[in-house]
Amino acid sequence: MFIQIHMLQSMPPGNLNRDDIGQPKKCIFGxxxxxxxxxxxxxxxxxxxxxxKDAFGDARTVRTTYLPRMVADELKEKRNGISEDDLKKIKDALAGKFKTEKGEAKKGEAEKGEAEKGEAEKGEAKKGEAEKDQTGQLVFFPPPFAKEIANLILDLRDNKKDVFEAWVNGTKKEKVTHKEDKKHKKAIEDAIEEFEKAMSEKSESLTVDIGMFGRMTTSDLVVNVEAACQVAHAISxxxxxxxxxxxxxMDDKNSEFAPTQTKKKAAGFMGAGETVTFFNSAVYYKYLNLDLDALKEHLSWKDNAAVENAASVLVRAAALANPTGKQNSFAAHGIPExxxxxxxxxxxxxxxxxxFLKPVDDVNLMTGSAKALSAYINTVAKAFAPADxxxxxxxxxxxxxxxxxxxxxxxxxxxxxxxxxxxxLKEVAHEQRP
Structure with a gap:
């Protein structure tokens, strides 16, 4: 089963989703x-x-770089005698399983280039401490993932001390010549591989939002998931x-304390440079789709009730969820018509x-947009629409x-x-039965 959602939504003046210079994002089309x-x-x-939140509660992901910190916190709560030194090594080992994203690396280089050498060295030291708590890339994790990883680490430390030590200290690169030493090293490496495979398997337990929107990482610790839901950039x-x-x-106390009549009536602050806020308004065309069969497979659902619920929640959320950018300044909360x-x-x-390849130019942009959309569907799109x-x-x-x-x-x-x-969805599912 396949579901597609198309929306026309007028948004009042605001800055819902801004670019790197603070302006509302834009593109060239038509x-x-x-x-x-x-x-x-x-x-x-x-x-x-x-x-x-109402539909899926706590069974939603956390998107964060702080997995090492979260695992360390779980280990501290268990009070199982892991030393601070070992906690640091554990965080380093986990962080090492994730490559740093290019954007973060470039950002770090730029920051270093702007600083004086002495300050840069201090900054790098502090950054190094912070990175022990972070993975270097944003990753979606199911809620119990950090706790499950902590349990695996404790089990490894308690039952395979030598493997635990090898894992937290990193594999040794020096050559081993003695036959028994080679055998022992191979056993350690195999045990570490088995341990990391067990950690990776914990990431196979997916939540609905991972199933819908996917998860891509450069780490073999976390399983990649192809998104069942595609979301287009909304365009005006x-x-x-x-x-x-x-x-x-205005300064509320100007009239009381200002020394002259001119200053009593003057603004207490006047915007300049970065204090200028950019905004626009638009009627947006939004499009998203959901492959319900892929979602069902991702989440190992056996019946269609869960699929129908997920689809209904997506439709409702897509209609009601607005971007949060600059909302305190603009309150740009629109609804789809x-x-x-x-x-x-x-x-x-x-x-x-x-x-909308030809820009709508009607006085009422919503009416003109609805007319253009209907005409396109009834003429061009119907030549390609599935019969079912x-x-x-x-x-x-x-x-x-x-x-x-x-x-x-x-x-x-x-x-x-x-x-x-x-x-x-019920009717379509019924038609699929033999």
Whole structure:
């Protein structure tokens, strides 16, 4: 089973997802500049949404570089006599299983180049201490992973002391000539390999968000997972312009303490340089899909009830989870006025972004966007749509004026949309039975 979600969402002025210079992210599409919300931004907000939390509770991942620190903390709590020296070695051994990401390495080089030699040396020393607590790359871990790794380490120390010592101290590179020494070294290496394999197997226990959004690392300690869910960068359906907010603030005590009448009425602070806030507003086209068969396989689910629940949670979260960037300054909380969900047995992902290859220029951008989307689906996209595709459409407000999508069941609430999606999944699953 395969589900595709298309949305049109108008977002008021804000800076939801900014780039390296503080401006709202953008891209060129159809020859003009579009506002953009990155895929990774949307996935994070879905993963951390109230909908995901309510549905999956603590059975969600932690994305962090601090696995060595977390394992060390678990070992300390167990009070099993592991020395501080061994804890440092354990953290080093775990951190060594992960390569440093290129971005972090370049950042470190740049920071070093900007500092004086003496300060750089101090910084490197402090950085070295910090790196013992970190893996060097962000990785998704299931909640009990650190505790399970700590248990494996304790078991190794208690039952195979020589293997534990070899693991925390690193394998020796010097040549061994004596036959018995070679045999012993090979036994140690095999035991370490078996131990690290056991650690890796603990990462095979997946949570729903890992199953959906995948996990990629350069470490053999953690199993890579191919994402069952694809999320496109959201783009504006029209040309977008970036504006700036010149920030000023008044001093509440100016009228009381300022020495002159001019200063009594003057601003206490006037923005300049980094204090300028950039923003824009846009109607976004959002697209994501979910391969339910892949998700079911990732999580070893035996029935379709869990699959239907995961799909319904994703639809709801995608509709309600907004980016958090600069929200305290803008409160840019918009809701989708059009959501189209497509369900099919055939896995044939099709984004309808090309409906907006020509930028929408209507006075009402939402109405124009809904019209362009409907026209594209009813003409171009239908030539490629799977014969078994079923659709459910929620089009509200301005989006409802020209949203006429062929063979789509229409609903007028999010709850009804989610309920219809679950029903379609049941029907599709029933059709698959022999």
């Amino acid at each position: 020859g003009v500049t579009r506002s953009r919300i990155s895929s990774q931004c949307q996935k994070r907000n879905i993963r951390l949404s109230t909908e995901f 359906t029209h040309e977008a312009i970036i504006e700036s907010d010149y920030f000023t603030a 059009l959501i189209l969900v497509e369900v099919s047995k055939t896995k044939r992902p099709i984004s309808y972004a090309n409906a 595709m079923r659709r459910v459409l929620m089009a509200l407000g301005s989006a409802s004026v020209d949203a006429k999508i062929e063979e789509a069941k229409t609903v007028d609430t999010l709850d009804a949309l989610v309920g219809s999606v679950v029903q379609l």
